[in-house]
Amino acid sequence: MGGIRDVDMLPPVVEAMKAQKAQQAATCLKLGLGAPESGRDYVFSGSRGGLLKPNFLRDYIWYSTLKKAGLRRRTMYQTRHTFASNALAAGQAPSWVAQMLGHTTPEMLFTVYARYIPNRTRRDGSAFASRMSEAALPEAQKALAVIPK
Template sequence: MDALRDRREQQTAERDACGAEWLESGYVFTTAVGSPVDPRNLNRHWCATRKRVGLDEYRFHDLRHSFVSLLLDLGVAPHIVREIAGHSDLQVTLGVYAHASTEEKRKALTQLSKLFE
């Protein structure tokens, strides 16, 4: 709620600064002049950034994949990762993003071998 209140204050300041130029869209997250944010803006920003830092071969979606995979590798409960990622089904989270790392495999086999000691 605090973040939304802060956003409302920011948007009010933007509206006041624009005056008659403000485009009332009814959206919470808009451009500085009130128009809806064009999803292609994010892609354009990412393309410029990745080129500048030498990551030309990476798509923006690759960041999402890495983020979700890292959370799972860190041991975050899959149902929590599912909620953060916005997946409607846990099977999407586990089926697409849960890749067993070499370390996870080694740990599982070590646990199994302890069972037979």
């Protein structure tokens, strides 16, 4: 955790990043700053094309965006929970989700992130029963059709 790692970017993310980078370059040109030099062509930058300072991002962009969206105040780090719970709920392999989060094994997911997945905290078996009844219904109907009346 906390180190540098490769992260898979899904096609919509790649497209959004390319669009943002193009917008940043256009803004720099419009401000008369010229094209960003290689290695300093950031996807997200300050108003003059330089590095976006984390405190500014958090205090003036992140918190105001949360407020406008009607969401309670939270840290940017908590987006990890959102990613992990949504990926797992969508059926992504826990090993892939763990890799994207920088964990060496999926065990951490089940310890920390599983509580964010809908129905994972149910202890009444209703989600399983529902799944089984949906799957079993067509088979039961076939069986009833062949039973002599």
